[in-house]
Amino acid sequence: MNIKQKFQQLKKEGRKAFIAYVPFGFPSIAKTKDILLALQEAGVDIIELGIPFSDPIADGPIIQAATAVALAKGANTKNIISTLKALKPSLKVPLALMTYYNPILQAGVAKFFSQMRQAGACAILTVDLPIDEAHEYRRLAKKYGIETVFFITPVTPKERAKKIIRSASGFLYYISVTGTTGLGKTLSFTSLARHIKQLKLQTELPICVGFGIHTRKQIERVWNFSDGAIVGSGIVKFIADNHSKRNFLNRLKKYVKSLKPD
Amino acid sequence: MALPNNHGYFGNFGGSFIPETLYSCLEELKKAYARAKKDKSFKTNLDYYLKEYAARPTRLYFAKHLSAYLGLKVYLKREDLLHTGAHKINNSLGQALLAKYMGKKRIIAETGAGQHGVSAATVARLFGLSCDVYMGEEDMARQRMNVFRMKILGAKVIPVLSGSKTLKDACSEAIREWVTSVRDTYYLIGSTFGPHPYPMIVRDFQSVIGKEARAQIIQKEKKLPDFLVACVGGGSNAMGLFYNFFKDEKVKFIGVEAGGLSRNLNSASISYGDIGVLHGAKTYVLQDKFGQVKGTHSIAAGLDYPGVGPEHSFYNDSKRGRYVTVKDSEALEGFKMLSELEGIIPALESAHAIYYLKKLAKKNKGALVILCLSGRGDKDLEIVQSYLDAEKRG
Numbered sequence: 001m002n003i004k005q006k007f008q009q010l011k012k013e014g015r016k017a018f019i020a021y022v023p024f025g026f027p028s029i030a031k032t033k034d035i036l037l038a039l040q041e042a043g044v045d046i047i048e049l050g051i052p053f054s055d056p057i058a059d060g061p062i063i064q065a066a067t068a069v070a071l072a073k074g075a076n077t078k079n080i081i082s083t084l085k086a087l088k089p090s091l092k093v094p095l096a097l098m099t100y101y102n103p104i105l106q107a108g109v110a111k112f113f114s115q116m117r118q119a120g121a122c123a124i125l126t127v128d129l130p131i132d133e134a135h136e137y138r139r140l141a142k143k144y145g146i147e148t149v150f151f152i153t154p155v156t157p158k159e160r161a162k163k164i165i166r167s168a169s170g171f172l173y174y175i176s177v178t179g180t181t182g183l184g185k186t187l188s189f190t191s192l193a194r195h196i197k198q199l200k201l202q203t204e205l206p207i208c209v210g211f212g213i214h215t216r217k218q219i220e221r222v223w224n225f226s227d228g229a230i231v232g233s234g235i236v237k238f239i240a241d242n243h244s245k246r247n248f249l250n251r252l253k254k255y256v257k258s259l260k261p262d
Numbered sequence: 263m264a265l266p267n268n269h270g271y272f273g274n275f276g277g278s279f280i281p282e283t284l285y286s287c288l289e290e291l292k293k294a295y296a297r298a299k300k301d302k303s304f305k306t307n308l309d310y311y312l313k314e315y316a317a318r319p320t321r322l323y324f325a326k327h328l329s330a331y332l333g334l335k336v337y338l339k340r341e342d343l344l345h346t347g348a349h350k351i352n353n354s355l356g357q358a359l360l361a362k363y364m365g366k367k368r369i370i371a372e373t374g375a376g377q378h379g380v381s382a383a384t385v386a387r388l389f390g391l392s393c394d395v396y397m398g399e400e401d402m403a404r405q406r407m408n409v410f411r412m413k414i415l416g417a418k419v420i421p422v423l424s425g426s427k428t429l430k431d432a433c434s435e436a437i438r439e440w441v442t443s444v445r446d447t448y449y450l451i452g453s454t455f456g457p458h459p460y461p462m463i464v465r466d467f468q469s470v471i472g473k474e475a476r477a478q479i480i481q482k483e484k485k486l487p488d489f490l491v492a493c494v495g496g497g498s499n500a501m502g503l504f505y506n507f508f509k510d511e512k513v514k515f516i517g518v519e520a521g522g523l524s525r526n527l528n529s530a531s532i533s534y535g536d537i538g539v540l541h542g543a544k545t546y547v548l549q550d551k552f553g554q555v556k557g558t559h560s561i562a563a564g565l566d567y568p569g570v571g572p573e574h575s576f577y578n579d580s581k582r583g584r585y586v587t588v589k590d591s592e593a594l595e596g597f598k599m600l601s602e603l604e605g606i607i608p609a610l611e612s613a614h615a616i617y618y619l620k621k622l623a624k625k626n627k628g629a630l631v632i633l634c635l636s637g638r639g640d641k642d643l644e645i646v647q648s649y650l651d652a653e654k655r656g
């Protein structure tokens with residue numbers, strides 16, 4: 001199933017998307033495999049798999065630390081592809097890759113997209129690649145059948161949002177706060193709701209909200225006015241705190257289920 | 263055609279690779295800078311502070327003994343004599359006035375050697391802005407005096423504990439804070455790197471170096487120099503010197519990068535790196551084949567950075583400039599050479615450029631050279647002492 005089909009299915013069932021972010025290679029490459037399958041079993045709708053980068057300028061301390069571990073464990077674009085290929089028969093949840101631009105650039109944009117597609121990824125989100133720099137990237141993504149998700153933020157001007165909408169496919173990622181990923185952010189739900197309502201008038205694309213979202217209550221509220229909630233640092237922190245405990249995968253499943261509103 | 267183009271590109275390099283959150287503030291900055299550039303009072307104001315506060319113009323000093331020793335004719339552009347002790351103040355004054363022009367009340371800055379941090383803290387005092395400086399923990403340890411200076415000047419110095427704990431990480435952390443408080447904070451970037459329009463703005467504010475030097479050398483020698491030599495970290499003192507000579511095709515540009523300890527451990531992004539994207543710009547970056555940025559090293563904290571200003575990458579690829587390396591041990595020799603021959607103690611960054619003159623002299627006897635003496639060595643005395651002690655112990 002790809003992202004488009006996923007959102008169609010959710011719409012038909014009257015549900016909203018629960019999207020989980022985890023960085024590849026954290027706490028290890030082997031455990032990432034188990035974690036992805038556990039997220040699938042816990043009923044996650046879409047998985048955002050982070051490609052670790054040495055200088056994650058949009059990430060807060062939790063994801064920074066996880067990224068550093070992943071890099072120390074040898075995570076790279078090559079073993080992400082081989083890992084995903086190995087998982088392909090069992091991993092059915094639509095997979096989006098979240099990354100910074102430099103690892104793609106070094107792999108070669110065309111080669112990267114073609115290999116990622118073969119490995120089963122269906123969308124790409126590149127944190128530091130705004131639409132203005134993304135012409136060739138979008139052309140190649142389209143060629144290889146990868147959806148290009150772009151970001152809209154609370155400080156994005158109206159005209160700019162229109163352009164972003166025209167450039168995006170798959171879904172739109174609405175960043176809830178000005179700031180980095182992490183916990184303990186103050187979210188302003190009223191202005192979020194207002195802004196997203198305006199965007200909804202302009203596009204059929206699903207709009208999902210991320211950054212700072214990590215409780216069931218927050219997800220419930222975000223679901224009221226959007227098409228999905230993205231949980232990153234909360235899950236990463238749970239993994240960091242629990243991965244060496246007994247029954248880790250069961251705990252993870254339970255935790256993820258507990259976040260998901262009924 | 264004037265560079266960068268509208269999208270911030272110098273040929274294949276530059277651009278604006280930033281999280282979407284920063285888009286509107288960079289647009290705001292572009293517009294404000296275009297307005298300020300046309301505004302006579304902005305220029306008058308900046309010129310006033312450059313002259314009366316920072317002590318411009320700086321001298322172009324004929325280094326008689328060094329020249330005789332090397333068989334060159336060397337002039338030193340004395341940025342070391344500026345207030346706060348390095349060229350960084352040129353840029354900080356310009357950008358702080360720009361921040362005020364934009365109505366911002368708070369600036370943030372990254373620093374490696376602490377020279378930019380000190381100049382940012384200084385202008386923040388001068389213009390009544392609040393100032394937070396991000397500095398890698400390792401740099402804080404090796405540049406303790408500068409940390410203390412910033413604190414005396416009322417700036418908050420925020421230790422950065424991530425990554426290699428040096429300039430690269432300080433820069434990442436400053437960007438994170440900027441993304442967070444984008445609505446009211448001005449990011450006063452310290453060199454010719456970062457997303458468009460920063461490389462252009464910093465270049466413009468530093469170009470006073472070459473503008474003065476060009477007039478001074480013509481006055482003193484009745485001709486243009488054969489070579490311009492400057493050290494390259496992010497590239498601001500070098501670009502500041504080079505820029506106004508761009509059209510003088512016979513004047514050769516030499517940028518000296520930090521060769522560090524070895525081919526594997528250095529900060530020579532153009533010489534040893536590959537094209538990549540770091541901190542908002544496409545440029546030469548020290549990285550592995552998977553695009554992960556490598557750890558760097560230089561004896562000079564101000565050169566210890568895995569990227570370089572995109573305009574230098576452009577000069578390199580278009581062959582307008584030549585980029586070379588000088589190792590730690592050689593920079594120390596340059597440091598001693600200038601101190602002993604001329605009675606001028608250079609910053610370790612500048613000492614890289616000084617040492618290179620020795621190599622240059624081999625094939626270019628009698629050549630006329632302008633060297634950018636980007637800063638003074640006061641901040642480096644402890645480091646030099648520890649290296650010399652280690653040398654003595656063998």
Ligand SMILES: Cc1ncc(COP(=O)(O)O)c(C=O)c1O
Pocket residue numbers: 348349374375376377378452453454493494495496497498499500563564565609611612636637638
């Ligand atoms: C004295 C001095 N020279 C040179 C540099 C390197 O910076 P840039 O390449 O931007 O001139 C620094 C940076 O801290 C410095 O303090």
